[in-house]
Amino acid sequence: MINENINWLQYENNAKLMGFTAVCGVDEAGRGPLAGPVYAAAVILPDGLIIPGVNDSKKLTEKKREALFDVIKSYAVSFSVATANEKEIDELNILQATYLAMRRAVEGLSVPADYAMIDGNRIPPLSIPAECIVKGDGKSMSIAAASILAKVSRDRYMLKIAEKYPQYQFEKHKGYGTKLHYEMLDKYGPCEIHRQSFLKTWYDKK
Numbered sequence: 001m002i003n004e005n006i007n008w009l010q011y012e013n014n015a016k017l018m019g020f021t022a023v024c025g026v027d028e029a030g031r032g033p034l035a036g037p038v039y040a041a042a043v044i045l046p047d048g049l050i051i052p053g054v055n056d057s058k059k060l061t062e063k064k065r066e067a068l069f070d071v072i073k074s075y076a077v078s079f080s081v082a083t084a085n086e087k088e089i090d091e092l093n094i095l096q097a098t099y100l101a102m103r104r105a106v107e108g109l110s111v112p113a114d115y116a117m118i119d120g121n122r123i124p125p126l127s128i129p130a131e132c133i134v135k136g137d138g139k140s141m142s143i144a145a146a147s148i149l150a151k152v153s154r155d156r157y158m159l160k161i162a163e164k165y166p167q168y169q170f171e172k173h174k175g176y177g178t179k180l181h182y183e184m185l186d187k188y189g190p191c192e193i194h195r196q197s198f199l200k201t202w203y204d205k206k
Helices: 010-017 062-075 086-092 095-106 141-164 179-188 199-206
Strands: 023-029 038-043 080-082 115-119 130-133
Touching: 010 023, 010 115, 010 130, 010 141, 023 095, 023 141, 038 095, 062 141, 080 086, 080 095, 080 141, 086 095, 086 130, 115 141
Parallel strands: 023 115, 115 130
Antiparallel strands: 023 038, 038 080
């Protein structure tokens, strides 16, 4: 259910009042895992649209996120999902890699955005004006939609990776540092999609 106490279009409407016409919400998924890419999505929604059920992806069940994924894509004026892979994360650091994924998502929109609303407290280097909104995925319809596209896209990727590397059971933990994941690392060691820079503590214990 939509939380009626939240003005889900407040930030979008403020940007429109400033004269911007193609406002995108941007969010990421997968900053914390030990393995796999970080994902980002950018979404431009039609003016005034509130999609029932859309919320911060972390507050939704996997089933609900999956159901909303296609709904969001069908309503969106434009959407784009992009990644920065584990090698880029190791080379750049996770913050800069997240910025890279976000920039790729914004630049990948088929309808160019002229303003971006970024979930979080820092703005990545973009070629368009932007603002950051702390916990924006629970305040802005566009950012919440982006959070769902990024999360579902990453989870689907990790399910495919689980087929390639069944020993790690990625389908259960999606690459996050769970007890099971560390047990599998102890047993099999890291594979090519593990973020080496995230395994320093694990290596130190070896």
